[in-house]
Amino acid sequence: MKAIIQDVYGSADVLELRDVDPPVPGDGDVLIRVRAAGVEQGVWHLMTGMPFLTRAFFGFRGPKNPIRGRELAGRVEAVGKNVVGFRPGDEVFGTAEGTFAEFVCAKEGKIALKPVNASFEQAAVVPVSATTALQGLRDSGRLQPGQDVLVIGAGGGVGSFAVQLAKVLGAQVTGVCSTEKLDLVRSIGADHVIDYKHDDFADGARQFDVILDTAGNRPLSVLRRALKPRGTLVIVGGEGGGRWTGGFERSLRASMLSPFVGQTLTGLMATERQEDLRFLAQLIDAGSVTPVIDKSYPLADTPAAIRHMHDGHARGKVVVTV
Numbered sequence: 001m002k003a004i005i006q007d008v009y010g011s012a013d014v015l016e017l018r019d020v021d022p023p024v025p026g027d028g029d030v031l032i033r034v035r036a037a038g039v040e041q042g043v044w045h046l047m048t049g050m051p052f053l054t055r056a057f058f059g060f061r062g063p064k065n066p067i068r069g070r071e072l073a074g075r076v077e078a079v080g081k082n083v084v085g086f087r088p089g090d091e092v093f094g095t096a097e098g099t100f101a102e103f104v105c106a107k108e109g110k111i112a113l114k115p116v117n118a119s120f121e122q123a124a125v126v127p128v129s130a131t132t133a134l135q136g137l138r139d140s141g142r143l144q145p146g147q148d149v150l151v152i153g154a155g156g157g158v159g160s161f162a163v164q165l166a167k168v169l170g171a172q173v174t175g176v177c178s179t180e181k182l183d184l185v186r187s188i189g190a191d192h193v194i195d196y197k198h199d200d201f202a203d204g205a206r207q208f209d210v211i212l213d214t215a216g217n218r219p220l221s222v223l224r225r226a227l228k229p230r231g232t233l234v235i236v237g238g239e240g241g242g243r244w245t246g247g248f249e250r251s252l253r254a255s256m257l258s259p260f261v262g263q264t265l266t267g268l269m270a271t272e273r274q275e276d277l278r279f280l281a282q283l284i285d286a287g288s289v290t291p292v293i294d295k296s297y298p299l300a301d302t303p304a305a306i307r308h309m310h311d312g313h314a315r316g317k318v319v320v321t322v
Contacts, residue, residue, distance in 0.1 A: 003067045003101030004302045009049030012303035015068065022103045027080040029105040032092060036124035037099040038071030039302075039309045039318040040157055041237055047306065067098030068302070069320070072106070073114055073123035083108050093123040093281075095272045100302050102322055112277035115284040122284075122291040125157070125317035130280050130289070132236055132270040133162035133212070137169060140234045140268050141210040145170030150201060150226060153214035154190060155181030157309070158236055160292045160316045162212050163190050168288050174208070176201055176215075184315050188292065202226040212236060220254055224263060232264040292316025 001022045006014045025031040047068055049055050058064055073093040076086050085108055086092065094111030096104045114123045136158075137143045149166045153159040154175025166173045167189040175190035178197060185193050194201045202225040211227055214236045223233055235251045251267025258265040283289040294314040297305035299322050309318040 001102035002299060003098065004069065004299065005066045006047060006063060006068060007066060008062050009047070009055075012047065012306045015047070015303045015306075017300050017302075020067075020101075023098075023105040025078055025080045025105050027082040028108055029080045030076055030083055030086050030092070030108055030111060031078040032072065032074040032096070032104055032106055032111075033077050034072050034074040034099055034102060034104055034322045035120035036073050036322060037069045037320045038125035038128065039069075039305050039320060040071060040128045041310070042070055042128060043068055043306060044310045065097045067101050067104075068306075069099030069101070069104075070095050070097065071124055071127045071129075072096060072099040072104060073120040074104075074322075077103065086111070091120075093127060094274075094277055095127045100299065100320060100322075102299075109274050110272055112274050112281060115281040117285045117287070118281075118291065121293060121296060121319045121321060125291050125293060125319050126161075126280055126284070127272055127277060128270070129157040129317060130161040130165070130291075131272050131276050132158050132268065133165050134276055134280065135270045136212050136234045136236055136268045137162060137166055137171075137210065140266055141212060141232050143169050143171055143210050146172070147209035148172045148174070148206075149210040149212065150174050150176065150208040151190075151212050151214070152176045152196075152201075152218070153216075154185045154193070155315055156214060156312070157314070157317045158214045159212075160184070160188060161289065162214065163188050164289045165283075166212075168283060171210070174201075174206075180313070181315055184292065188290070207231065210234070216250075220250065220257065220265065224261075224265075227263050229262050233266070235265075235267045236270075237268075293319055295319075296321055 076090040091114040096106035149171045155177035174192040175185040254265035
């Protein structure tokens, strides 16, 4: 099969399209023919091995799994003997390691039936980004109907799902984004939009019950000014920061400060779960959430897809088609 391979950490230049043996499913695995694979920030971290903390989990000298990609949508080809929830021919979406390839093995608990009303490309961009937004708002943020939520990075991969999910949860949503993405953020349901290039959301004019920060570089002191005295700040991902811990440094500082202030300050490391995938599929089929795709690339152009995602200009998500 064809797959995007890397032998060493580095920029997108280390990625190569190669022919490799297809994976063999174990007893609890589902073998999937990949039709599309989402591109998210985790792919960039695993590709570069940055921050260095990443290498403690995924390989010090080089990635343990040389095939990149985590989000997928495709069709089941075969199942292990212990798999009971899927059969060959099922259209599924979810997460696995090595999805920038023609075939991949996924654990049964990491996939779900694909939304009927979504294409493979739309379904492929959901598993990591939408799950992160859902868990950030519902679980960490404990967002309640009628509350005011601020989504920073509202025009990006996680942010575009967060705006829509916050509306599903009954919140009043303000999205922060660049000038180029204002129309997009309005179109997906934001009640208010703030252009960070021209306006300061932390000027004290308004405070929020929940802030979901997907942009990753503003100081905690700035974010706290925009948060109500008993509000909740949820920091998503590990962008920015130093070479060793990256943005996780800010999440750690937030958690350490939280017990000493009235506000709840926390970082989020989302976990992809089948029950959340099923919930998201229901919302997509009901028309309550629509995946936003900026650009699609063929498998051979995966390096360009990752560069486009990481430069921050993508409106919503980037997807690779197989």
